[in-house]
Amino acid sequence: MEAAVFILSLVDCCALIFLSVYFIITLSDLECDYINARACCSKLNKWVIPEMIGQCLSTMLMLISMHWFIFLLNLPVAAWDIYRYVKVPMGNMGVFDPTEIHNRGQLKSHMKEAMIKLGYHLLCFFIYLYSMILALIND
């Protein structure tokens, strides 16, 4: 049972890692001018909700299986994702808005956010891996 939870979280975490990398690649494409703002933002906006769902799934799993430390580790990021999604002003075309992305250094801040998430997910990946192996051994 424990192992199953961790295997699931591991898979989820992998998906989140791939998603972070995709965000970083798309944003750096925009920076280097390989795609235009509209294409970039529509690509990224498509994956905002799946990312949120993935993160919340991981958090819920940890809550249900009562691993409090890892739950508390996941909670801030899930809360941030939800906050970011809810706080989009009505006139904007999603979290990534093509008219605003080149203003006020938003491109840089999105890039930084994606990098931080990547580092965080990698950390979580190793934690889940370790816990999964522990759980498998103890079974």
Next chain:
Amino acid sequence: MDEFSGSVREDETERPRREIHLPSGNRDEEEGASWSTTEGQSQTTDERETERQSVAGGACCPVGHLSFPFSQPPGGPGPAQLSPSLAAMSLQSSTPEALRVVNLLQERNLLPPTPIPAPTPCLPQDLQKINCHPEVFRSTLTSIPQTQSLLNKAKMPLGLLLHPFKDLSQLPVVTSSTIVRCRSCRTYINPFVSFLDQRRWKCNLCYRVNDVPEEFMYNPVSRSYGEPHKRPEVQNATIEFIAPSEYMLRPPQPAVYLFVLDVSHNAVETGYLNVFCESLLENINALRGDSRTKVGFITFDSTIHFYNLQEGLSQPQMLIVSDIEDIFLPTPDSLLVNLNECKELVQDLLKSLPSLFEKTMETQSALGSALQAAFKLLSPTGGRMSVFQTQLPNLGVGALQSREDPNQRASAKDIQHLSPATDFYKKLALDCSGQQVAVDLFLLSAQYCDLASLGCISRYSAGSVYYYPSYHHQHNPAQVERFQKDLKRYLTRKIGFEAVMRIRCTKGLSIHTFHGNFFVRSTDLLSLPNVNPDAGFAVQMSIEENLDDMQVVSFQAALLYTSSKGERRIRVHTLCLPVVNSLSDVFSGADVQAITGLLACMAVDRSVTASLSDARDAMTNAAIDSLTSYRQSVLTIQQPGLLAPACLRLFPLFILALLKQKAFRTGTSTRLDERVFAMCQLKYQPLAYAMLMIHPALYRVDDLTDEGALNINERTIPQPRVLQLSVEKLGREGAFLMDAGTVMYLWIGRNCHPNFLTQVLGVPSYAAVPDNLYMLPELDTAESQRTRAFVGWLRDQKPFFPSLHVIRDESQLKANFMQNMIEDRTASALSYYEFLLHLQQQISK
């Protein structure tokens, strides 16, 4: 500098006055040497700007590019390496006046009597002579700080304000087979490059050494060889190139104009349709374009009406599409027709249009669907869409709700609903921008129309917004006159199609925020489907790397556009500014008007993203921080009082003016649409007109004399002094004219001299001044001529038409006039003196 002081209406004709054709001469083309740029490589629409560069050979000849007062070493460097003594000398000469300490609490008459000129950057005389004119390109700090930390210490924003497509009376136009550009950063050659020897030039933005192409060595103006630094491209900071075919993504588009008209009951009530049709009929031959010009019309209420104007029809045919959820074009062509071929049909349509809808009872308005239909019609070619709307769109896609709460108009706290309610108009504007369609919005309504959402359609498609609140053909004749004159300017002014603009800076500086009506397609490429001469732009910069071994930095704005005659042109403006490394030098070069303009743009952004009170606090803090920094770091002797350098003495006054501006004021009842429109104008207007909006000019006009008058076109135009905006200056015995940009008020004092009343206004006494007087009668007296000449001169300097209102104490508009008296105390705002005390208190904390 006189070449730029011509009246705005004096358009540069399509055939420029100084056209220089440069023959191709000896041309060896290097095989395969086409350099495609790194810019604009986005997949959908990109401008692949390539250049074929010929090989340069031959011996070097040590020719210095600019003549300096001191001798230059052979093979000499250009302005990039000024001798230190020269730099010190030029800075010293301007330091005393700009840094003169002013105690704002004691000196009351700070406003100069004439309009404030832009500060001159302290560059050597010969560089400054050819520098770009400040009306076109202006920086908030005319001495650029060397490091970001120095800029942070100065606490002033660093940015540029441009007016790149301004109507210029003299513009050198160059037709050349090669346009010389830097190989790495693609900067156009400009007066501030340095020629290392005769055959090589060093870019002033990226410092790369480039070769001078063979044909550039020949100078057709002086018919000499071997003096590339005398060519017009290197002698003029503002220049226009005729672009060869490498600069075109597709064949240059024709001028296409589509008019989308609201014909609901409300619209017909206001009577704007008559004025529009008359105006277009009058100006139909003056529409900019050539033989390929196309026009089309769409009218809409709850259904969309198209007009088949095919040549050969006896009269225009109206096609009605009522399926507004899924709009389609009823016929594939002949909705947009060639103007020259179908002119009679178009004129017939315009004559019959007002009467067609006279009896309409439709109250609904399907603007969203009309815009979609118009976009479908224009997307194959691109062009300009002019939308006339008189009510809130309430049907179909893009329908809007009335969000304004009239009780919140005078709210002392935050104002809600400053941002769009829906992203429909933004999305549509981006679609339009992608197809090179610009949407101009004319809003003529008395009710709330949610300009915050509707304005998006123009903002991101490089269009412009015009607002005529409470427009009515009978009740509001002043607005009617303004609409007529504005329409005339709108239909006949110069226009550029499918344009892009790029602003480049010297290595080390980078642009991080843009203000204005355009879409930022990539890091510094602005997509402008239409460029018009009345649009201003602003950008904010930061210093990424220290500008350590540079004496000067340069900025270049290049605007690539298709003229209305189908010619692809590039207008290039280059500005050069010195770099300084001491805080007092940074302060001495501060341009208070440019700083105010940029702060206004930043405050509009802050109001929309955060809140209005945040923006107000930020503006006050800007004044506090910069004066604190001055006091702590620059001032050697600490005196009591509120001390400011002479160049920033008007800064608190302008900040107070911004806080009392319609866009940012709280506590006074302001309609939401008017507030949002004021915000749009602060971002859109070029600096000169924005400053009039922020701080109107007040003149006394009942004692105009010819002393110091200007003589323009054989008319004598009196030049009265500019007065402070305080009721102290308003005397009961005088008449005063306030120029507030889009509107002018002529206030008559109660005991005004009867001479003025009879000679200028044509009325026998004060009581007989009519209430709604909006025109000065044309009387044959000297005073009337002088007054009318002065008012006409003020009006000529603007591209829009300011309406004039004559007001007395009992007039309804007196409140509007008094609200512009910035230095006075009101129920909800501080007086100027109280504001200064507040600043002083905050600074000494």
